[in-house]
Amino acid sequence: MKKVKASILILILFSAGTWGFLSSDLDLVIRFDRIHGLQTGDSVLFDENQIGKVEKIEYQKDGAYLVEVSIRSSFASAATEHSEFFVTADPQNRERNAVEVFQTKPGGAILTDGARVEGSSSRSLLLEKLASDIERGLEHLKNEFDDLQGDIEKIPESKRYRELKQELLQLADQLKKAGRETGKKIQEDLIPLLTRELEKLKEKLNSFTREKPDKAV
Secondary structure: OHHHHHHHHHHHHHHHHHHHHHOOOEEEEEEEOOOOOOOOOOEEEEOOEEEEEEEEEEEOOOOOEEEEEEEOHHHHHHOEOOEEEEEEEOOOOOOOEEEEEEEOOOOOOEOOOOOEEEOOOOHHHHHHHHHHHHHHHHHHHHHHHHHHHHHHHHOOOOHHHHHHHHHHHHHHHHHHHHOOOOHHHHHHHHHHHHHHHHHHHHHHHHHHHHOOOOOOO
């Protein structure tokens, strides 16, 4: 009987330990030049959701701060190699600050437990950089679009020509709409979508030029 009880106790302890390991939080150390009044216990935010908290703050001899944060395991995917960290006002508590996690692009490897990362100086500078990257992405798409338009204009007037022209006009409309969307949506959704649409249209044009053109109708 004692052996049975001992076995059950070992099984419970093992299960608890395994569960604790699987559900453990993600601990990170973030280096900031300035923390703007950040305190231990302040929140870690992602998309304005509270996903963790500040556990410890250490002032360094070089004037920087090491901020230890703990992120709940269910939100660990928010902290990736493409994530930036900065101190901001807590929208849920005006008297407190928070560490905000911002993904500059989707995907990427999740940071390892105990990883040390560099914090960003401010959200405004980060968003300016992101806007610049988006602008370059849209400029590249516009150049691709202009080249494709020139190639389509070179082919003879035909039913196929009019179909390609119509698709090109639809793509132009999508490009205009992209300029009115928010930065994150452009980067994550629209630029990849428009790039795929351009490639499809290029392939159709290449296919057409390899074939004998239709007679004008």
